[in-house]
Amino acid sequence: MSGLSLRAERVTLGYGGRPAVRGLDLDVAAGELLVVLGPSGCGKSTLLRAFAGLLPAMSGRVLADGEPITGPSADRALMFQDDALLPWRTARRNVELALALRRVPRGRRRAEAERWLARVGLGDDAGRLPRELSGGMRQRVQLARTLAAGPRAILMDEPFGALDAQTRASMQRLLLDVLADAPATVVFVTHDVDEALLLGHRVVVLGRDRPAGVAAEFDGAASRDELLAALGAGDPVKDDALKDDALKDDALKGEPLKGEPLKGDVLKEAV
Numbered sequence: 371m372s373g374l375s376l377r378a379e380r381v382t383l384g385y386g387g388r389p390a391v392r393g394l395d396l397d398v399a400a401g402e403l404l405v406v407l408g409p410s411g412c413g414k415s416t417l418l419r420a421f422a423g424l425l426p427a428m429s430g431r432v433l434a435d436g437e438p439i440t441g442p443s444a445d446r447a448l449m450f451q452d453d454a455l456l457p458w459r460t461a462r463r464n465v466e467l468a469l470a471l472r473r474v475p476r477g478r479r480r481a482e483a484e485r486w487l488a489r490v491g492l493g494d495d496a497g498r499l500p501r502e503l504s505g506g507m508r509q510r511v512q513l514a515r516t517l518a519a520g521p522r523a524i525l526m527d528e529p530f531g532a533l534d535a536q537t538r539a540s541m542q543r544l545l546l547d548v549l550a551d552a553p554a555t556v557v558f559v560t561h562d563v564d565e566a567l568l569l570g571h572r573v574v575v576l577g578r579d580r581p582a583g584v585a586a587e588f589d590g591a592a593s594r595d596e597l598l599a600a601l602g603a604g605d606p607v608k609d610d611a612l613k614d615d616a617l618k619d620d621a622l623k624g625e626p627l628k629g630e631p632l633k634g635d636v637l638k639e640a641v
């Protein structure tokens with residue numbers, strides 16, 4: 371199975387009629403690993419939600435393989451910072467769930483789940499519960515579960531953001547390693563310049579202005595300084611404005627929204 375091509379065409383996205391991302395054009399080629407870099411609150415997660423089919427466009431179009439995205443699909447998997455594992459199921463049984471949703475016959479699920487766990491370095495931990503695993507190990511289980519689901523696109527929302535620097539670096543290497551033999555297209559969201567430099571063949575920087583659009587785009591090797599400059603880091607006026615916005619954003623984020631991310635709920639229903 372091949373990777374999915376993704377496209378945003380003059381797309382405006384937002385909440386309650388207020389745009390967060392405006393007039394964004396973006397193409398992600400099949401099989402590409404694209405990094406979306408931007409400061410907190412610039413709309414990175416919002417863009418991923420649109421690609422996941424969880425947030426309809428206010429205007430413009432969001433497409434997968436040339437077809438408008440109208441809702442979630444097993445072809446497009448989301449992976450978050452918090453691991454969304456089912457706490458009462460062992461690592462293996464969490465991965466088996468993805469195989470069940472893919473309708474892999476019951477008799478083959480155990481061995482296949484163990485193979486995925488071994489692939490992420492957890493061959494000896496298949497029988498442990500999430501609470502018996504470290505944060506990095508839980509993210510490995512989540513990566514195994516995501517890959518086991520056989521998605522054609524993986525939408526990663528700061529998946530390693532909660533990990534310490536060393537664990538994060540080993541997860542970044544692991545991700546590049548496992549993706550080398552997976553055909554999936556990956557959109558990886560981060561606000562960390564070093565993570566973008568390490569992972570990204572292509573890096574798109576979303577701007578600080580609200581609503582945000584693409585501020586810069588780098589194909590191939592970008593330097594750290596170029597990415598920092600594109601982010602507008604170190605501009606004191608903008609930084610202060612950003613802090614104020616971040617406070618407002620936090621207040622907004624406190625309100626539950628209709629149609630908010632499905633995360634574990636879909637999986638819970640499937641158990």
Ligand SMILES: Nc1ncnc2c1ncn2[C@@H]1O[C@H](COP(=O)(O)OP(=O)(O)OP(=O)(O)O)[C@@H](O)[C@H]1O
Nearest residue numbers: 385390409410411412413414415416561619622627
């Ligand atoms: N559920 C929501 N309801 C209302 N507004 C929201 C909601 N989620 C995000 N927003 C607003 O949309 C804008 C973009 O938010 P988004 O979460 O996409 O940013 P982000 O770049 O992913 O930030 P971070 O790096 O902090 O996760 C922000 O102004 C935010 O307040």
